[in-house]
Amino acid sequence: MLGKKKKIHRKKGVNVNGTFIPTSVVRHSSPGHEMNTMSERLYIGIDLGTYQSTVMSSEGVMTTIETVVGKPKDPVARNFLGRDVVFGEDAIKHRLACNLFRPLEHGVAQDDEENLSAAKAFVTHLIENCDPEEYDEVLGVICSPSHISFTDKTNLVSILRGLVNGIMVVSEPFAVAFGLDQIAGSIVVDIGAGTTDIARIYGTFPTDDDQVTIEEAGDWLDHRLMNLINKKYAGAQLTQSMVRRWKEEGSYVGDDSHEFMVDLSVDGKKQNVDIGDLVRLACNELVPHIVEGVKNIVAGADPEYQSVLRNNIILAGGGSLIGGLADRVAQHLADIGDVTVWCAEDPVVRVADGALKLAGAMPDEMYTSIE
Template sequence: MGAFNFLSKDMGIDLGTANTLVYVRGRGIVVREPSVVAIQEDTRQVLAVGQEAKQMIGRTPGNIVAIRPLKDGVIADFDVTQSMLKYFIKRAYPKKSLFFQPRVVVGVPSGVTEVEKRAVEEAALQAGAKEAYLIEEPMAAAIGAGLPVEEPTGSMVVDIGGGTTEIAIISLGGIVTSKSVRIGGDELDESIVQYIKKEYSLMIGERTAEEIKLNIGSAYPKSNEPKMAIRGRDLVSGLPKTLEITSSEILDALHEPVNSIIDAIKYTLEKTPPELAADIMEYGIVLTGGGALLDGLDKLVRRETGMPVRIAEEPLDCVALGTGKTIEEIETLKRVLISPKRLR
């Protein structure tokens, strides 16, 4: 594997469908940007990356397109992903010398194919990495959440990202059983878009849907009834229109994707060996990722599984922190990595 030494510019990358985070050894998380790239359609020239590009979604003129190069946790557009990674690596090291290339650990969903793993590794190498190692995202999330992954104790993590939900039971540095479903924050947003379209003949954009989810979205009935004014385009008149929606409507809108996540959690628990199931009953299920912040999701998981449930301290950062901790403690944690040699 080659020793990770202090001189090498080692970094951990959470290459997410919605956001990319970069952890630099000894410095922590230094980049936290949306996984969005704005390109000139005819020339494929990159015009903006990250937050600047996200502001352009749904607002670009005909010859400029703002795209998300990852879909469902995997690379959908290789060249754009590579350009985005190169940009984020440079952001992490603004004064990077020509001689030091970083060694990187990148998180990948547990359900991806060998071809998809190779694409991530290749994108990292072509973006300027000296060596690229992969770690399964639920393992990284568990490490980042501070779970005792190396011990002979069962830990359960549910990592709800932008494109996928990764569920895993971990013990002795390995994933004992796991389930990956291609449902995440993006799917929740899309469910809100479709609900508003069906119920009100109003077309809203994905950024508006995300704001609705963050402000009044819920996975569990609320005692009060928060409301929110939203703007969109009336599909009947074609004109801009404002209307008010309630939290219970968004609860209905999110019912199907949230239920799919609950079913995947139950499926994983059913496949868990009895001794580890007893550990999870004692220590509980840990929720990570942006989806963990959906109001009431922890209550719903608790009700549906009968298990204790807690949200990780920094749910959005867990995968990045896990890749970073793996780099910081590479000698003790290297067995959790997927070695590039094993991919070929």
């Protein structure tokens, strides 16, 4: 629990874009004391990702941690690690001594006791990097995939309760657009590990009809590349971490293959092999899914506004780092008219950055108390 927290009491509210948005929030202070000043409040923006998560605070903290939790397998492992739970790189480093959890599959907490417990521990660890106990109030903007269920929302609130005073939940594409000052008219394609989220943005919070979530994203690409390697090199010994690392180092799209040499264990024997053609094939297969999603988003827009949207398509998330992706997507969209596709700078932190910017810009009544 946070120390020194003043309570936020929620009045009646409405649901906008699937987020918890009350009509008013009143902060109370003890008799004889002034209400909170801005110096006593901490704003945080959080991107809870399937593969990695980022938190940014109004005090300049920025932390990105791989979204993995490790719990010691037995008392020997507990004594070796010296802790009951480890996170991120530490969990990966000691994975053979731990039971590993990736508790935020597709960007939401999994609906079982062990994963919910792991998610709570992970989010607590993530937010602790911002020293929230030093502040009277902590308000957070939390980013989620464009479409999440009521159960997902309930789980999200449960893992954040006790860590922050109030939250606002927004979609990842909207956070990207807000952070880039591109809410006047854009289509944002946020390519994460668990999902690709696509939304049209036109100066207000997008509705469910303005957004689409597809599962063809980073993890899907990892599995596709792994299958291609296994098919070409029978007996190859692979892990998803290995394949993900190769993808991050050498991913690209296009018509021509580039050499990309990696060390591969085949039936226990080390081989240096070229997987460049396989990386290209896997990455190329992602493009049609993105293009179809963008076309649907354009087609569903006001016809007089479609040109504006087509000419400001923004790629973000780790998947936008695939070499040549913006040009390839633009080529495949040419049949719907003139298009402009570009990649956001520092795409991995764009969601959390936009969430933090939004946190400081929104009035108090946009937050929901979760105490």
